[in-house]
Amino acid sequence: MIAIKRFSSRDADFRPRLDALLAFESAQDEAVDLAVADILAEVKARGDDAVIEYTRRFDRLNVQSMADLELARDELQKALGGLPSEQHEALEVAARRVRSYHERQILQSWQYEEEDADARGTLLGQKVTPLDRVGLYVPGGKASYPSSVLMNAIPAKVAGVRELIMVVPTPGGERNPLVLAAAALAGIDRVFCIGGAQAVGALAYGTRCVPAVDKIVGPGNAYVAAAKRRVFGVVGIDMVAGPSEILVICDGNTDPDWVAMDLFSQAEHDELAQSIMLCPDAAYIECVAQSIEKLLPTMPRKDVIRASLENRGALIQVSDLDEACTIANRIAPEHLELSMANADDWVAKIHHAGAIFIGPYASESLGDYCAGPNHVLPTSGSARFSSPLGVYDFQKRTSLIRVSQAGAKTLGRIASTLARGEGLPAHARSAEYRVESE
C-alpha cells in the first residue's frame, strides 16, 4: 500500500493542509556555502592553476593543463555520429522543434518619433541585443541529461549569443556521449570538462584559458547552486530550481493509468518531487489510487517514486473544475495538465503555471523532450512571478533617448522643476542648459 495523502477541499482543515503540502524551503547549507566561497576566491586569484587542482582532486583526473580539459569540436561530432540512429534522429527532431518554437520568442528592437509638436524630433525606443557570451553548466554522472543541453543551449543560440561555453565534469574521466552529441546538435562552441564551484568561478571571472561569460545557466548540485548565487551580479544567472512538480486536473474521464503514470513521471526525478491530482470525482480518485498500486511495482525507479508520492504527493477531491483552477492558481505549479474534455476552454482560468498541457494527449513528458517549449520552468510557486527559460533570457534591452533642441526645451523645464523638488540641482542645471540654448 502506498500512503499517498488523500483529502478534500471540503475538509475543515483544507487550507492549512494544502499549505503544509506545498511548504518547501530549500535548506542552504552553511558548510557548503563556506567551501564554495573558498573555491571561488582561489579561482579568482589563481585562475587555471586553481581550476586544475580542484579538478584533479574532485574529479580524480590526472591532468596537467587546461588544454587537457578542453574537448575538441570533432569529439562532439564523433559522439553524435556514434549514436544509434533512433537516438540520433530523436535528438535531431527534438532540437529542430525546440528551435522552431523558440524562434517565435525573439524580441525585436523598436523606436518611435514623438508626434507632439513641443517635442518634435525626439525619438524614443528600445534596442534589443543578445548577450555576448554565455556559460552552460551541465551536471556530470547520472543527472546529466542531453535534453537539458538542448533546452538551455538552443534559446541562447536563437538569441544570437556569439559564444556558448559548456562546462561538464567528467569524474574519473567518464563522458556521457548523449550529452556530447546534444552539445554538437545545439551548436555549443567550446566544452571544458570541469565542474562544481570551480567551473562556475572560471566562467564568472575568466581564466587564461576559460573566457569570462556574461551569464551562467543550467542545473547543478548544491555547490553549483551556491556558487551561482555568489557570482550573481558579476554575471547573470538563471533561476535556482527547486524540486520538480506536476499538478494534474482531471475531470474523471482520462484512463487512470495515464494519470498515474504522469504522476510517476514527476515522482521518478527525485524524492522531493511533487505530484498532485485534483478531481471532483471520488470514484475516479479511487481508480487512480488503484492504478498507482498496480503500476508502481513495474517501475524501475519505484523506490524514488514511492518516497516522492508518500512525502509530497496528494490526491485531492475538489467540488468542481472551477475550484480546481482556483487551487491551481494558489499552487502555481511548474507543470499543469488539464486532463479533461474541452480543456482549451479552461486555459483562460489559469493565471499561474510554468507550462499548461492541454488535453489528455498532452503528457508532460512530451514537453520535457520534444513538443518545442522549454522544459526549464519556474518551480516552488515562482510561476506567480517568473517565466520559462527562453530566448528573452539571452537578450537584453537598452533604452534609446534622442532629444531634439525643441524637445529639450519642453522636457528640460519639466526635468528642472522635478529635480529641484528632489534637491538635485546639478540635474536641474544640466536640463536648464538645454532649455537656455539658442
Add this chain to the structure above:
Amino acid sequence: MIAIKRFSSRDADFRPRLDALLAFESAQDEAVDLAVADILAEVKARGDDAVIEYTRRFDRLNVQSMADLELARDELQKALGGLPSEQHEALEVAARRVRSYHERQILQSWQYEEEDADARGTLLGQKVTPLDRVGLYVPGGKASYPSSVLMNAIPAKVAGVRELIMVVPTPGGERNPLVLAAAALAGIDRVFCIGGAQAVGALAYGTRCVPAVDKIVGPGNAYVAAAKRRVFGVVGIDMVAGPSEILVICDGNTDPDWVAMDLFSQAEHDELAQSIMLCPDAAYIECVAQSIEKLLPTMPRKDVIRASLENRGALIQVSDLDEACTIANRIAPEHLELSMANADDWVAKIHHAGAIFIGPYASESLGDYCAGPNHVLPTSGSARFSSPLGVYDFQKRTSLIRVSQAGAKTLGRIASTLARGEGLPAHARSAEYRVESE
C-alpha cells in the same frame, strides 16, 4: 584643484587602469545580514505585532495598530492637490510620458497550430499574464524621490498588476508630500508607513493587515537590500542597484559646461557614483576640466560631487570615436551620452548600456524624469546581461502545449526514445500510453 583622474587609451597601463577604475564590489555587511535575518523571522512568525514593534522602535512612531500605519487614498489625493501648480503639472506630464512609453512594452500572448501533417492539431504558444500583486519599496527621508515612485509603479500598472502596495517609512512621522502625490498619480492602491527589513518581510510573507505580494521592487538602504536578497524565491525581486554611473562620449564639439554638468548630475547622487568622459581631443578634455573647476563651487552638493569625481571619476583620451565605443562596451554603463555630431550613426556600435542618450540635447537628467523610458537601469556593468525595469518585469509567461491524438503518436515516440536514453522509464511509459492509444 579637483583631482579627477586623467589618462589615455595609449598609456601602456591603460587596461589595468581602466579595470581598477571600474572595479566595484558592493560590500555585504555580515552584521546587517544577521540583523535582517532576525527581523524577517520575527515578522514571519508574529506578523503585524512584530512590524508594529519595529516601527515604534526604528521610526519612533507611537502607534498601536497597523491601521494607524495605513494611509487613506484621500491623503494621497490631498498631497497631490496641495502641490504648487508647477510641480503638479510637471509630475503629471512626466507620468503621462512614462506611461505612454511603457505601453509599447506590453508583451502579448501568442500561439500557433502545427502545420506538420504528423502533428496536426497540436498547438503551441505562450500565454502572458500580469503579476497579481506587487510591493513597491520607497525609502524615507532624503533619498525619497517622487520620480522613483512613478518609474516603479507605472510599468506595474501598465502590465495590469491588480494591486500595487507601497511601503514608505516615515521616521518621526515625517511624510514627503511629493512622494505621496506621485503615488496618487501612479495609481498606487494602498500605502503603509513602514520601512526597513520589517516592511520587506511583511510584503513577502503577508500579515493580517498587509497582503502578501508576488514581487517587491524599489530601492532601499543596506537593510532593505539584504532583506530583498533573503526573501527572493518566496517572492520575485528587482535587481539590487549599485551606485549610479554616467559615461559621456564626446567628439569635442559640445559646450564643455554642458558635459561638466552632466558629469556632476551623476556625481551629486553619491560619493560612490561614477562619472567618466571619453574624448579623442586633448584640448577639449582640458576645457571640460576647466569647466569642472569653474562650476563646482556653484553647486550646492559640491562636497559630494568632488568626492565622487576624485574617487571614481575620469577624463580619458581615446584615439577616436570607434575606440570610445569599444571602451563603452567594456564598461557597459548605466547611462551613456553620445554627445557628438551624427550621434544616431554611432548607436549601432553600442552593444551594452542601460540607456543611450543620443546627441548633445539629450542630457541624462531628461531621462531621469520625463523623457519616457525608465530610470531604473542596470548598474556596475550588468547591462551586459540585464535590462531597464519595464512592463515585462511585471508580466510572466506560461507555455501552452496542446497535443492532438495524431501529434501524441509522433511526439510520443521521440519522447520515449530520449527518456529511455536518460534512464527515466516513467517518462517513457507516459508518452508510450499516448502512442498506443486507439
